Amino acid sequence: MNFDMGSYGIYIWPAYGVSAVAIIGAIVWTVTSWRRAKAKLAALEKRNP
Amino acid sequence: MSVFTTLLLRDIRLAARSGGSAALALSFFALVATLVPLGVGADLHLLARVAGGVLWVGAVLSALLSLDRLFQGDFEDGSLDVIALAPLPLELTALAKIAAHWLSTGLPLTLLSPLLALLFNLPGHATAILFVSLLIGTPAVSAIGAIGASLTLSLKRGGLILPLIILPLLSPAVIFGAGAVQATLDGMAAGSALGLLAAFALASVLLSPFAAAACVRLNLGG
Amino acid sequence: MNFLFRYANPHEFMRLSGAVLPVLAIATALCFSIGLYLGFSVPPDYQQGTTVALMFIHVPADVVAELAYGAIAVCSLLSLVWRHPLSDTAARAAAPFGALFTALGLITGALWGKPMWGTYWVWDARLTSFLLLLFLYFGYMALWNAIEDETRAARACAILALVGVVNIPIIKFSVDWWSTLHQGESIMAGKIAPVYLAPLLIMMLGYTLLFVTLWMVRIRTAILERRARNLMQQAAS
Numbered sequence: 490m491n492f493d494m495g496s497y498g499i500y501i502w503p504a505y506g507v508s509a510v511a512i513i514g515a516i517v518w519t520v521t522s523w524r525r526a527k528a529k530l531a532a533l534e535k536r537n538p
Numbered sequence: 539m540s541v542f543t544t545l546l547l548r549d550i551r552l553a554a555r556s557g558g559s560a561a562l563a564l565s566f567f568a569l570v571a572t573l574v575p576l577g578v579g580a581d582l583h584l585l586a587r588v589a590g591g592v593l594w595v596g597a598v599l600s601a602l603l604s605l606d607r608l609f610q611g612d613f614e615d616g617s618l619d620v621i622a623l624a625p626l627p628l629e630l631t632a633l634a635k636i637a638a639h640w641l642s643t644g645l646p647l648t649l650l651s652p653l654l655a656l657l658f659n660l661p662g663h664a665t666a667i668l669f670v671s672l673l674i675g676t677p678a679v680s681a682i683g684a685i686g687a688s689l690t691l692s693l694k695r696g697g698l699i700l701p702l703i704i705l706p707l708l709s710p711a712v713i714f715g716a717g718a719v720q721a722t723l724d725g726m727a728a729g730s731a732l733g734l735l736a737a738f739a740l741a742s743v744l745l746s747p748f749a750a751a752a753c754v755r756l757n758l759g760g
Numbered sequence: 761m762n763f764l765f766r767y768a769n770p771h772e773f774m775r776l777s778g779a780v781l782p783v784l785a786i787a788t789a790l791c792f793s794i795g796l797y798l799g800f801s802v803p804p805d806y807q808q809g810t811t812v813a814l815m816f817i818h819v820p821a822d823v824v825a826e827l828a829y830g831a832i833a834v835c836s837l838l839s840l841v842w843r844h845p846l847s848d849t850a851a852r853a854a855a856p857f858g859a860l861f862t863a864l865g866l867i868t869g870a871l872w873g874k875p876m877w878g879t880y881w882v883w884d885a886r887l888t889s890f891l892l893l894l895f896l897y898f899g900y901m902a903l904w905n906a907i908e909d910e911t912r913a914a915r916a917c918a919i920l921a922l923v924g925v926v927n928i929p930i931i932k933f934s935v936d937w938w939s940t941l942h943q944g945e946s947i948m949a950g951k952i953a954p955v956y957l958a959p960l961l962i963m964m965l966g967y968t969l970l971f972v973t974l975w976m977v978r979i980r981t982a983i984l985e986r987r988a989r990n991l992m993q994q995a996a997s
Contacts, residue, residue, distance in 0.1 A: 519974045526984040693907065
């Protein structure tokens with residue numbers, strides 16, 4: 490793989506960086522809210538079966 | 539007198555009474571036209587070049603001011619329920635309100651525009667095109683604005699969301715309207731721009747009542 | 761149509777999505793791995809140099825941005841016309857991701873623009889259309905949050921989404937028209953050399969699978985949240 494982007498690196502790496510942060514952030518947020526919802530539902534179901 | 543005409547006249551009368559929406563819109567329009575040169579400088583050549591866009595954006599924003607009250611007043615005091623039961627289809631009611639809004643806001647703004655164009659050193663022929671473009675285009679603003687007004691009908695502070703919703707939808711009007719003025723300044727025919735604007739306005743006026751009526755129904759029925 | 765309604769039942773949806781999700785996630789990861797590997801193995805472009813690498817994250821973002829809105833429009837139609845029960849939930853769930861990828865498309869587009877045209881923002885027809893699309897997403901999400909009654913909010917947003925989807929071609933046409941007045945053809949259009957096609961398509965697939973995966977999890981989450989709300993209401997009464 491070729492990582493030498495020459496003078497364009499200053500544009501390419503931030504772009505990849507922002508995309509990575511955004512995508513990872515989206516995944517984390519999605520998974521976290523899923524887990525939270527699951528836990529909350531489980532707690533409620535235990536209280537009133 | 540038909541129900542349509544009755545509603546139309548009633549709405550115009552209401553608009554004139556409640557703080558005179560025409561006066562408010564005209565003042566706002568004039569203020570925008572005053573602020574922009576203060577912001578970009580008094581270079582008359584520059585102002586002439588931006589006049590089309592600035593005045594178009596100013597007109598759209600000014601017309602927005604009274605939109606959130608389009609259905610809300612009647613909704614809040616229950617008149618909308620009564621109107622919905624009238625023999626007139628809700629779509630035509632919406633059209634009457636759109637017409638009333640245009641007559642009390644869009645039309646006055648159009649009539650003021652040549653005076654403001656003067657402030658921007660816009661040449662005569664371009665001013666005429668600006669006038670025509672606003673005349674054709676402001677009905678679209680009222681029509682699409684009515685959709686936004688009916689969507690945000692039940693919101694107390696719907697006035698903040700309404701511009702966010704409808705301004706993107708109005709971008710074709712600004713593009714074609716200001717584009718017509720720009721074409722004239724560049725010595726080209728404004729025909730195609732005005733034609734596209736007219737098509738957009740016609741489509742908006744014909745189709746918006748259906749969307750607006752659907753939204754009103756959903757707010758009344760719920 | 762019956763096929764769609766079979767999975768309108770939240771239980772059925774949970775069951776099906778639970779089975780499909782691991783497959784989707786793995787497929788997504790595979791696409792990204794292969795796509796990125798290929799993307800960084802290609803030779804620099806004759807005209808664009810190494811900035812062609814930006815195409816592999818810009819174009820897929822744009823694709824998902826539009827795909828998400830299309831999904832919202834379809835769900836809105838299903839909701840309004842056929843009263844498909846899960847559609848409202850699905851539509852609302854898609855919006856944040858649509859907005860995110862639209863923003864990503866704009867950012868990567870700007871970073872691509874600087875080396876190509878000298879400035880970060882050029883009122884290129886495509887970028888301008890996507891900026892307006894971002895506002896459409898904001899308006900849609902704002903309306904959902906503003907209307908308190910859920911059923912009303914769902915219907916209003918469905919109407920807004922459909923009005924938007926009718927308007928989007930008009931907006932694109934008008935922005936295109938405007939842009940050719942000012943600066944000629946959009947610079948980002950043009951033919952793609954075959955050697956770049958493979959990584960581009962794989963990344964487009966990867967981004968799409970990513971969106972579908974995240975979307976599915978969001979819908980599942982919303983279903984659980986609604987169940988929790990119902991339980992709380994039952995307990996309160």
